[in-house]
Amino acid sequence: MSITVEAAKPRIGGIVHVDKDHLLDDETIETVRHELEQRGVLVFPQINASDELQLAFTDKLGDRVNFTRQVPGSDASSPDVYKITLDRALNSEPDYVLGTFFWHIDGITIDQPLPKATVLSARKLSDSGGATEFANLYAAWDLLPEAEKRALENLTVIHSVEAAVRPVHGHPSEERRARYKAMAAVMEQPLVWTHEDGRKSLLLGTHADGIVGMPGPHGRALLTRLQQWAAQPELVYTHNWTVGDLVIWNNQGVMHRVVPYTDEGRVMHRTTIAGKEKPGHAATEEHIQRIFEIA
Ligand SMILES: [Fe+2]
Incomplete structure (x- = not known):
């Protein structure tokens, strides 16, 4: 056995011990696939993968996702490796990166199957801040009281980039709105996603802007409460990075x-693995309008 995985916390996170030379082995890939379902997030401490190795690992796990090419600030010279940084020399739209300070699911406002997995490697770190927190949305569903599950099961949620960056920009300019429209969709997603394997998870994040059929404030209050529930400490793994x-x-x-x-020197390299399941669809104009009504 050239790979072992130890639990980081009982309900989320795993630390993977594998030699870099075995990262692409079939056994490693099968173990990673299995453990991702069980543990949500896996850490390969100081494996020092090059972009080439990170891309090869990504390719072994599935198809590279194309939405990286649509993200503002993508580096055209290496379109499948997205540089997450506030350094304008590497990423021409660092404002978009500021949205990552808030809970989110990658690619949830793109009208295509939800990306299966994200791979991130640390190239340069900030002097302070910069840890990444992960919250288990399967466990968040599993642990809800049964009566609450029944009340939530059939709700539909509106997700938008505009909501995702509202904490960054407040009310975006018309020009910025037009850019969001060109790069992403306003999506309707089930609040409770029943995956093809029958397991259920919540779909939550700052991009969740309202619940279909509910006045805006009621929907947002429920979503805020659920987000806090899902981010309870025992469901969260915090990764303090080492280069x-x-x-x-x-x-x-x-x-x-x-x-x-705030450190512009922090640089992370991200690759993304496409998903096959598409829980939602583009939102109707009527449903979008309703979440801006207050009663
Ligand atoms: Fe992200």
Whole structure:
């Protein structure tokens, strides 16, 4: 056995011990696939993968997702490796990166199957802040009281980029709104996602802006409460990075955010693995309008 996985916390997180030379082995890939379902997020401490190795690992796990190319600030010279940094020399739209300070699921406002997993490696770190937190959205569902599960089961949620960056920009300019519209969709997603394997998870994040059929404030209050529930400490793994760490998470069952940092030197390299399941669809104009009504 060239790979072992130890639990980081009982309900989320695993630390993977494998030699870099065995990262692409079939046994490693099968173990990673299995453990991602169980543990949500896996850490490969100081494995020091190059972009080439990170891409090869990504390719072994599935198809590279294309939405990386649509993200503002993508580096055209290496479109499948997205640089998450506030350094304008590497990422021309660091404002978009500030949205990562808030809980989110990658790619949830793109009208395509939800990305299966995200791979992130630490290239340069900030002097303070910069840890990444992961919350288990399968466990968040499993642990809800039965009566609450019944009340939530059939609700539908509106997700938008505009909501995701509202904590960053407040009310966006018309020009910015137009750009959001060009790069993403306003999506309707089930609050409770029943995956093809029958397991259920919540779909939550700052991009969740309202519940279909509910006045805006009621929907947002419920979503805020559920987000706080899902982010309770025992369901969260916080990764304090060391340069060379590589982390992969099950983007279909985990939400994440970064502890705020200001250091423009911090650089993370992200690759994304496409999903096959598409829980939602583009929102109707009527449903979008309703979440801006207050009664
Ligand atoms: Fe993210």
